[in-house]
Amino acid sequence: MLFMQKAIEQAKQTEADVPVGAVIVKNNEIIAFAHNEKEVDNDITSHAEIVAIRKAEKFLNNWRLEDCEMYVTLEPCPMCAWAILQSRMKSLYFGSFDKNYGAFGSKINLRDISNNKIKVYGGIMEDECDKILEEFFEKIR
Secondary structure, X not given: OHHHHHHHHXXXXXXOOOOOEXXXXXXXXXXXXXXXXXXXXXXXXXXXXXXXXXXXXXXXXXXXXXXXXXXEEEOOOHHHHHHHXXXXXXXXXXEEOOOOOOOEOOOOEHHHHOOOOOEEXXXXXXXXXXXXXXXXXXXXX
């Protein structure tokens, strides 16, 4: 899957942060991409998903991302999940499941308290996404 591969490439560019990459697509074209920058920016909101959403909003000059899809290497946390829901994206594809913080079904499901009908697909290129995270955490332990 081309777009998830691009998200994986973004995750691999992460330096000091947990390696997560995100890509936003509209009409089969990438309009925004990002990786975690929390440590670099010294900003708790600089998760890959939030940074990519900000870029897509600027690109489209609109906070409504209704016809967009996001590809992200790790199931979004509650902060990112709520931003995705509020942005009105039509689809989310993620790689690794996050049993600790995943907010699209692994730990909680924020869709249960939202009227957003986003389509969510997990486990896309999961083994490759898991490997990136495992290698990162092995290095820091």
